[in-house]
Amino acid sequence: MRYRRRPTPLHATRVAVGASYCLALMAYAVLFDSPLVLAAVLVALVLAARGARSGAQLLRVLPYAGGLALTAAVLNPLFSHQGLTVIARLGHLPGFGAIDVTLEAMVFGVVAALKLFVFALAVALMGATVDPDELLRGARRVSFRSALTASLATRMWTVLERDARRLADAQRCRFDAPDPVAVSRRVRMSRGIAVVRAVATGALDRAVDVAATLELRGYAGAHHPPARPRPWSRQDLAFAAATAGLIAVAAAARAAGAGGFEAYPTVRLEAGMRELALGAAVVVVAWLPFTQRRGVEAVAP
Amino acid sequence: MSILSFDRVTYRYPDADRTALSEVSLSVEPGEFCVLAGLSASGKSTLLRAACGLVPHFHGGEFAGRAEVGGRDTRTHRPGELATVVGTVQQDPETQVVMGAVRAELAFGLENRGLGVAAVARAVEEAALALGIERLLDRAPDELSGGELQRVALGAALVGHPELVLLDEPTSQLDPVAGDELIGLLRRLNEEWGTAVVMAEHRLERCLPAADRVIALAAGRIVYDGEPGEFQRWAGRAAPALQSPAARLLSGVGLEPTVTGVKQARLALRSSGLLNETGGPGTASGGTDRGRERSGRGAAAGRILRAVARRSAPGPSPALAFRGVWHELRDGPTLLTAIDLDVRPGECVALMGRNGAGKSTLLRHAKGLVRPTRGEVRVAGPVALLVQNPGDYLVHDRVIDEASPGELERAGLDAEGDRNPRDLSGGERQRLALAVAVGPGHAPVAVCLDEPTRGMDRALKDLLAARLVAMADAGRAVLVATHDVEFAASFARRVVLLAEGRVIADGSPGEVMCGGWYFAPETARILRGEGGVLLPESGAALLRRRAADAAPEVLA
Numbered sequence: 102m103r104y105r106r107r108p109t110p111l112h113a114t115r116v117a118v119g120a121s122y123c124l125a126l127m128a129y130a131v132l133f134d135s136p137l138v139l140a141a142v143l144v145a146l147v148l149a150a151r152g153a154r155s156g157a158q159l160l161r162v163l164p165y166a167g168g169l170a171l172t173a174a175v176l177n178p179l180f181s182h183q184g185l186t187v188i189a190r191l192g193h194l195p196g197f198g199a200i201d202v203t204l205e206a207m208v209f210g211v212v213a214a215l216k217l218f219v220f221a222l223a224v225a226l227m228g229a230t231v232d233p234d235e236l237l238r239g240a241r242r243v244s245f246r247s248a249l250t251a252s253l254a255t256r257m258w259t260v261l262e263r264d265a266r267r268l269a270d271a272q273r274c275r276f277d278a279p280d281p282v283a284v285s286r287r288v289r290m291s292r293g294i295a296v297v298r299a300v301a302t303g304a305l306d307r308a309v310d311v312a313a314t315l316e317l318r319g320y321a322g323a324h325h326p327p328a329r330p331r332p333w334s335r336q337d338l339a340f341a342a343a344t345a346g347l348i349a350v351a352a353a354a355r356a357a358g359a360g361g362f363e364a365y366p367t368v369r370l371e372a373g374m375r376e377l378a379l380g381a382a383v384v385v386v387a388w389l390p391f392t393q394r395r396g397v398e399a400v401a402p
Numbered sequence: 403m404s405i406l407s408f409d410r411v412t413y414r415y416p417d418a419d420r421t422a423l424s425e426v427s428l429s430v431e432p433g434e435f436c437v438l439a440g441l442s443a444s445g446k447s448t449l450l451r452a453a454c455g456l457v458p459h460f461h462g463g464e465f466a467g468r469a470e471v472g473g474r475d476t477r478t479h480r481p482g483e484l485a486t487v488v489g490t491v492q493q494d495p496e497t498q499v500v501m502g503a504v505r506a507e508l509a510f511g512l513e514n515r516g517l518g519v520a521a522v523a524r525a526v527e528e529a530a531l532a533l534g535i536e537r538l539l540d541r542a543p544d545e546l547s548g549g550e551l552q553r554v555a556l557g558a559a560l561v562g563h564p565e566l567v568l569l570d571e572p573t574s575q576l577d578p579v580a581g582d583e584l585i586g587l588l589r590r591l592n593e594e595w596g597t598a599v600v601m602a603e604h605r606l607e608r609c610l611p612a613a614d615r616v617i618a619l620a621a622g623r624i625v626y627d628g629e630p631g632e633f634q635r636w637a638g639r640a641a642p643a644l645q646s647p648a649a650r651l652l653s654g655v656g657l658e659p660t661v662t663g664v665k666q667a668r669l670a671l672r673s674s675g676l677l678n679e680t681g682g683p684g685t686a687s688g689g690t691d692r693g694r695e696r697s698g699r700g701a702a703a704g705r706i707l708r709a710v711a712r713r714s715a716p717g718p719s720p721a722l723a724f725r726g727v728w729h730e731l732r733d734g735p736t737l738l739t740a741i742d743l744d745v746r747p748g749e750c751v752a753l754m755g756r757n758g759a760g761k762s763t764l765l766r767h768a769k770g771l772v773r774p775t776r777g778e779v780r781v782a783g784p785v786a787l788l789v790q791n792p793g794d795y796l797v798h799d800r801v802i803d804e805a806s807p808g809e810l811e812r813a814g815l816d817a818e819g820d821r822n823p824r825d826l827s828g829g830e831r832q833r834l835a836l837a838v839a840v841g842p843g844h845a846p847v848a849v850c851l852d853e854p855t856r857g858m859d860r861a862l863k864d865l866l867a868a869r870l871v872a873m874a875d876a877g878r879a880v881l882v883a884t885h886d887v888e889f890a891a892s893f894a895r896r897v898v899l900l901a902e903g904r905v906i907a908d909g910s911p912g913e914v915m916c917g918g919w920y921f922a923p924e925t926a927r928i929l930r931g932e933g934g935v936l937l938p939e940s941g942a943a944l945l946r947r948r949a950a951d952a953a954p955e956v957l958a
Binding site: 103104105106157232233234235238259260263267268270271272273274275276277295296298299302303307310311312313314315316317318319320325326328329330 | 455456460480485486490496500501503505506511513514540541766771784789790791793796797798824839840
């Protein structure tokens, strides 16, 4: 997941506001268990990704987010002992006792998977649309060294990624490169260990080089970066209002008891007009700031 | 006051057997443009590190003597404090970029100094405009080419208007066009901003015309310190490997070699009556390099016909054959466009072109690391590929574990068996990597090398060229991607020029390299491609013959 500056309202927003907007969507995944609300947040995220022209980047996260969600969905019914409606008895497992799969545990697993999925997509949206340099710059004003370490880790990741690709290619170019089919597992393993050691040593060299660059750029005696006062753009205002709106809707829903969901002991889902209104409000409020396209700067291709 | 002064500086890296700098004394005045010359491991990089404070603060070791930058003692001021006076650009631009966008990268050093927002923004814009990277400001470093990344690193060094800029082989990863642009840019900054420049470089012919002074090092000691023209004369006597092709050409015809570039060399030849004023490829006979074809202002059609003739000509079947090879990235650019190319056993081919022209991709196809999206690559047997960084091949703790004793002997490394590959010199490491890539017994039909001369001095390049020619003579097809025109001229029997993934020229070195400017070696530029001559020794032979034919007294 890499940040790319694009001419969209969310990219044009100051990082504090853009990050808050994404965090508000993440908060829904944490606060609400109702599949209806989570589905609404999922729709809001898809629309936001489309509005921010970051759909492709979110698609790349799907296998990981989906895998994580699937794991939760599969494991919960196997290891949860709650729920009254048994739909399968799988016998006894040493250390775990009776493995009875209940309908409630299955439903809870699916809901937990949905929460994880929504949360992961909101994180991905933030990664794709919020400038990490600006975010870290803001963080440097609070905790300089932690932010710089995070910044370096971000940079080192891409450098080491390239190094690893290069090293892997070089290993394939050795005259004695093992044939993946013919060679024994032991030989493959010893070769793999040698390569891992080489990567680790290379990473150390790279880290030393980057550290030297930091020395030369004055990191050791660095000051906290100055604040950058800048007038609020219409995108800043729109996304700040949307963030406030999302928070207000969530608070009102919680206060009114809307979006209720219980998996145990039996499944109970509230799906009345309040929940439909809540879902619709989330989608509309999250989408509205994307209509503010005036002044969205163009960037070089 | 000198902007940089060393007083008897001696330095030894931790755990090193010998000193990297010995009793070095020098001073650089504001506005000077100095070139550091020397063979590999002569102490150039260490001197630059001592000048920016990385030695001794970052590297540790034993330091004696006194080094001052802008009046600040480097022992009592850390590199970050010196950064207000000195900007540093190291060899590998990849590790000199620490932020996620170019704008943030340029601003980083200034923000560390606590400059105000407006001052930072203005300095970033000005530096970007001066270096021509304003279009890159909002792009991520991993989207940039090597040349662009080097410019960004230079911008980050210059953004604070330092009085001194230190550069360690800044053109080693750049194509000839980008390299010349960078030198021109440094000269402009030097003249307009008065920035003193100290630059370590192996390709001296590229930077001597811009230099005011040359400092040569050998085994950590200064062995020459003076003006560039006189340096050429000194190098002719004491260190021939450091002499530029122009100086070698003039020496070869008995003229004073005190020239720093093409213009001065032509003036010297003209005043001696040796210059063929009509110039142009093919205007003189004889003087060819190793039997190369005589050059003509080869029309594209002629080259195409020759290329077709080469493909249809009877002879050994190709070791490597590219047939309509395309490489198109999903959601990205086309890296190779319908490449048709045959390389036969015994051919020694230089693959040239700008950064991003598709040279490395073509070699990766030859080895089978990637598959064409259209077309096919046919190989007559195993192909060996040496990628840009030879260290990537070496994963064991001892040299003997990397290759068989026989291979080590052939690579001249049989005495190094117990050493760690990481402790070998650059040239030794490359020979070992080549041995690991080629392997014993079943020799590959083709050997491909990708930018093999990075960080090499001329002596090592000559050795490598001799090895490549020997491999070709042994019946292997040799294909080398290189930016180094002098190196290409020294080994190639055929040159293929790529641009934007297409073959735009394919012919003998005389044909391809003589008519142009950027992809022509210095000798060809001085003689304007006369006789298809590329190397100074052949050029001198041509001039001597002409002088002897025309007026024997000219050389007397």
